[in-house]
Amino acid sequence: LRDPAIQAARTIADLLPCADDRLAQEVMSEIQCQGGEGILFVMDGWDELNVEQESVVQQLVQPILANPLPNSAVIVTCRSESSGQLQEVASSRIETMGFTLSDVKAYFSECLKGDAQAVEKLSEAVQQNPQIEASCYLPLVAAIIVAIFLMTPTSKLPTTLHDLFTT
Helix, strand or coil: CCCHHHHHCCCCHHHCCCCCHHHHHHHHHHHHHCCCCCCEEEECCHHHCCHHHHHHHHHHHHHHHCCCCCCCEEEECCCHHHHHHHCCCCCCCCCCCCCCHHHHHHHHHHHCCCCHHHHHHHHHHHHCCHHHHHHCCCHHHHHHHHHHHHHCCCCCCCCCHHHHHHC
């Protein structure tokens, strides 16, 4: 939602990744004929918008949330403390709680195809850094850690969150 191209959009057609306006309008016409069937709008980062950005995005989002395409679906992501402002227009709410310690170990095991030795090595590497270990409850962080582990011959993980996202 922070993307300037998204914020500049005034219609659903403006959101389509089409090379030109004519093609976007054709695609939008087809979508409308189908009532939006098979269309999923994902609006990520609602709570990360500042007040000015929020009002601009609200102008675009309101028609989508009002559901001019009755067979489409809308997902808006935000932190739970920011979801109150969406309650008026949301038909349901799902809160992702994140991984428990046992979930993290199970996730590592699945990603490493049940290789118990690799899972133990990764778990030990994660436990060596409390900051990284504490962040593993976020599935995205756990996925990044596994990817780094698999790409790094020494299996040495970053020691800070900054390093984790810049490795």
